[in-house]
Amino acid sequence: MTELNKLTAHELLERLKDKEITSGDIYSALQKRIKEVDSKVKAYVRLDTLNKLANQRTNEPENELKGLPITIKDNICTQGINTECCSKILQGFCPPYDATVINKLKNAGAEIFPLKANMDEFAFGSSTENSHFGPTHNPWDKACVPGGSSGGSAASVAADEAIWALGSDTGGSIRQPASFCGVVGLKPTYGRVSRYGLIAFASSLDQIGPLAKDVRDCSLLSQVIFGYDPNDSTSVNQDVPDFSKSLTKDIRGLKIGIPGEYFVDGMDAEVKTIIEEAINKLNSLGAVSAKVSLPHTEYAVPVYYIIATAEASSNLARFDGVQYGWRAKSDNLIEMYKKTRGEGFGDEAKRRIILGTFALSHGYYDAYYLRALKVRTLIKQDFDAAFKDFDCIVTPTSPTPAFKIGEKTQDPLKMYLSDIYTISVNLAGIPAISIPCGFTKKGLPVGLQIMAKPFDEAMLFRVAHTFEQNTDWHKSKPKL
Amino acid sequence: MKYQTVIGLEVHLQLKTKTKAFCSCAIDFGREPNSRVCPVCLGFPGSLPVYNKEALNYAIKAALALGAQVQEHTKFDRKNYFYPDLPKNYQISQYDLPLSRNGFLDITADGKSKRIGITRVHLEEDAGKLIHEADASLVDFNRAGIPLLEIVSEPDLNSAQEAFDYLTGLKNIIEYLDISDCDMEKGSLRCDANISLRPQGSKELGVKTELKNMNSFKGVKDALNFEAERQAELLESGQPMEQETRLWEAQKNMTVSMRTKEGAKDYRYFPDPDLTVFIIGREMISGIKDSLPELPVQKLRRFMKEYSLSEYDAGILVSSKKDAEFAEECLKKYPEKDKKNMANWLIGPLLSEANARNLNLHQLGVNPDELTSLIGFVQRQELSHLSAKSVLTRMLDSGKSAREIIKENNLLQISDTAELERIIAAVIRENEKSANDLKNGKTNALMFLVGQVMKKSSGKANPKIVQELIKRRIDNA
Numbered sequence: 001m002t003e004l005n006k007l008t009a010h011e012l013l014e015r016l017k018d019k020e021i022t023s024g025d026i027y028s029a030l031q032k033r034i035k036e037v038d039s040k041v042k043a044y045v046r047l048d049t050l051n052k053l054a055n056q057r058t059n060e061p062e063n064e065l066k067g068l069p070i071t072i073k074d075n076i077c078t079q080g081i082n083t084e085c086c087s088k089i090l091q092g093f094c095p096p097y098d099a100t101v102i103n104k105l106k107n108a109g110a111e112i113f114p115l116k117a118n119m120d121e122f123a124f125g126s127s128t129e130n131s132h133f134g135p136t137h138n139p140w141d142k143a144c145v146p147g148g149s150s151g152g153s154a155a156s157v158a159a160d161e162a163i164w165a166l167g168s169d170t171g172g173s174i175r176q177p178a179s180f181c182g183v184v185g186l187k188p189t190y191g192r193v194s195r196y197g198l199i200a201f202a203s204s205l206d207q208i209g210p211l212a213k214d215v216r217d218c219s220l221l222s223q224v225i226f227g228y229d230p231n232d233s234t235s236v237n238q239d240v241p242d243f244s245k246s247l248t249k250d251i252r253g254l255k256i257g258i259p260g261e262y263f264v265d266g267m268d269a270e271v272k273t274i275i276e277e278a279i280n281k282l283n284s285l286g287a288v289s290a291k292v293s294l295p296h297t298e299y300a301v302p303v304y305y306i307i308a309t310a311e312a313s314s315n316l317a318r319f320d321g322v323q324y325g326w327r328a329k330s331d332n333l334i335e336m337y338k339k340t341r342g343e344g345f346g347d348e349a350k351r352r353i354i355l356g357t358f359a360l361s362h363g364y365y366d367a368y369y370l371r372a373l374k375v376r377t378l379i380k381q382d383f384d385a386a387f388k389d390f391d392c393i394v395t396p397t398s399p400t401p402a403f404k405i406g407e408k409t410q411d412p413l414k415m416y417l418s419d420i421y422t423i424s425v426n427l428a429g430i431p432a433i434s435i436p437c438g439f440t441k442k443g444l445p446v447g448l449q450i451m452a453k454p455f456d457e458a459m460l461f462r463v464a465h466t467f468e469q470n471t472d473w474h475k476s477k478p479k480l
Numbered sequence: 481m482k483y484q485t486v487i488g489l490e491v492h493l494q495l496k497t498k499t500k501a502f503c504s505c506a507i508d509f510g511r512e513p514n515s516r517v518c519p520v521c522l523g524f525p526g527s528l529p530v531y532n533k534e535a536l537n538y539a540i541k542a543a544l545a546l547g548a549q550v551q552e553h554t555k556f557d558r559k560n561y562f563y564p565d566l567p568k569n570y571q572i573s574q575y576d577l578p579l580s581r582n583g584f585l586d587i588t589a590d591g592k593s594k595r596i597g598i599t600r601v602h603l604e605e606d607a608g609k610l611i612h613e614a615d616a617s618l619v620d621f622n623r624a625g626i627p628l629l630e631i632v633s634e635p636d637l638n639s640a641q642e643a644f645d646y647l648t649g650l651k652n653i654i655e656y657l658d659i660s661d662c663d664m665e666k667g668s669l670r671c672d673a674n675i676s677l678r679p680q681g682s683k684e685l686g687v688k689t690e691l692k693n694m695n696s697f698k699g700v701k702d703a704l705n706f707e708a709e710r711q712a713e714l715l716e717s718g719q720p721m722e723q724e725t726r727l728w729e730a731q732k733n734m735t736v737s738m739r740t741k742e743g744a745k746d747y748r749y750f751p752d753p754d755l756t757v758f759i760i761g762r763e764m765i766s767g768i769k770d771s772l773p774e775l776p777v778q779k780l781r782r783f784m785k786e787y788s789l790s791e792y793d794a795g796i797l798v799s800s801k802k803d804a805e806f807a808e809e810c811l812k813k814y815p816e817k818d819k820k821n822m823a824n825w826l827i828g829p830l831l832s833e834a835n836a837r838n839l840n841l842h843q844l845g846v847n848p849d850e851l852t853s854l855i856g857f858v859q860r861q862e863l864s865h866l867s868a869k870s871v872l873t874r875m876l877d878s879g880k881s882a883r884e885i886i887k888e889n890n891l892l893q894i895s896d897t898a899e900l901e902r903i904i905a906a907v908i909r910e911n912e913k914s915a916n917d918l919k920n921g922k923t924n925a926l927m928f929l930v931g932q933v934m935k936k937s938s939g940k941a942n943p944k945i946v947q948e949l950i951k952r953r954i955d956n957a
Contacts, residue, residue: 199525203753319571360748
């Protein structure tokens, strides 16, 4: 029998429907795989929970997902399963409630996998090196990072330690690791997926999204988790189309914009070639690509790091040792605050809290935060204008393939720049997908990013699926 | 030097909505600590606020009743500070786009109407409550997330009495709207005051003190009086004033320094990204406007017009919503066209009874029909005013009807002239000197004789008729 853990969700669903296999078989295959390879990949955290919770599985739900397991990033609340954002400060936090996406998955018959996926602490990072539990390794080259912050989710899917997974994307945290690990990752339109139960990093940018082995799985998972939620004021009441109809393998006549601002110095030459070949491929499939300008692109990184850190500094204020998580031993209240937060947060979290606190401070607010909000509007307007002429925009997901573990940890600015192609999408609130589009000579995957106008994820699936079905990149597996 | 006192008040009202401001927890006082909580009001990781439309509705009501302009665009902001009773370590409040601005409240000062400006009325969430024990401090989050209305006045108040009148007027309006219990002792109304002094005629504001920890309107007044005096003494002695926050200690009847200005606090306000900017439509505002109940000022004007009451009398009756409703019921049921009599009874004997019993008018439990019946006896001269008051007391004590009490105690006034003549004859016989005095024009003697008749009749004689009969008898003698 093929190893079930290597199959896609839609392949497994076929077999489950035909009663060829049970979801228990899949679960066992995953368990076995994790025991074999996770010591090398470290996609999961708190491994002891696997056996502890394995017996609590529900039986073969009758609903559409038929008990298919799904891996969840450690910042999405799962009732009864610890959710710690890979931070010491949330040590032992076991949510008394499920995030809305978890509810939706359970209602659809999915099995929430009891192991949570590794991530940069509070999603602060692009390499999963900022995890309190230590870094995840890239399945394609264990000396390399898997990207981040959803590095655990991406690596688990790439290493066949998961069928599919949920991540979260604030500035590229789904797409960049998807690109580094050679899987498909989608950042939905802001407001498309409920954030209720997602432990907030930057509330105006965060979105939960799927990571999967192919575009069909990605669309299938989107179908389940998308939709309005009255518990999230920022979720949008907009109809979700039937995405299976988007998988047409036909992109003839589609207009694809190629932003000049994304092909500049600092971009890896190999990545550039691979992306250009991918664009040629799209043209050969009938799409028509042309240059488009997104003139405010250069401001995206500074604007992002002001808005995201400002929101984060306030969102993370609640971690103070009073109600849950880590509390340092101390004699009085102020000492408790200082020690708890001093010991509980890692360096990057502290750096961002300080940055954000500064940006919101009296006397700096107008110059930084308010100005950043204004430029954010300009960036959004760039996209509005571009989508008047184009159906989608295609760019690299990241300027480089996966970099070495430790390569950028000493230089936060360099690390921040690895999100240069993904950040604008979050600032503009538009959807974007990353799909495998080639490998470097050293065998590292490269991702192609496709962006569309708000709520047009169907366009992303259509283009991505057509490309994928006419290439073989998604079929390659890392050797572990 | 003469100083002018300048006071501004910041009032917080707990709104009595069914559920909290940003979650669906019930607002339910006096329950087991932390039993009315959920992930949202506990600020649990991942939880998100959703604003309560009822709270918004209440807030708009208050704003409109205070003559404020409701802003079409409004938003919630985060006020960031660390405190263990604040679950998220930020409070959802409103900063630069408050729900409404530019309201007012009229008070009476020196017999004249004075308009006190209201800077802003906005909505925010309440914090939890700390309970300090010997070896630990505990937090009860039942209160966390209850909608609070913040009402900030302009520094238009110039005395502690004006501040007191402003609070009384505000409470009255809110009571009419029925949106808060306004109970300062229970914390559903809280008031902080800013006070400074400046030389009479000066335009510049002096150094202010912020006063906290008052838990009654009287406490606010006392604290402000104390503070005005303290500041005047400081200024007189030429000592420099420092901006500070002081706490009122009711037992000691004084304010004590809590903290001096430690550099302006930086709350790092910014728009709450979890709650989108929202637009309050003109239609919604006019809908709420149309549904506003009759407010104290309107009721006062109407009472004056419909019941021919003086402003003073009407003012007493409308100073509490339930009292006004009770009074109106009595006035309506009173059959005479001239309502003055009933009004006099309400603000006279009834109000004294209420004060004596520490109750409000409407709490006396008087049936308006019974009151009408009692007044009827007096009108028909079957009962003296004096007896009627004692009947009222007995009605309140026993719950019996006026008729029953009058009958049981044989209190009906004697208006039967034959019987009165008999008593008068006896009195004149016994007081010949006074009768002669009266005859010789000493009018004082008349009252003496009437008094004697009253005495002999055990107070039941109708004094007016007695007077007439005595005069006639003496004149004809």
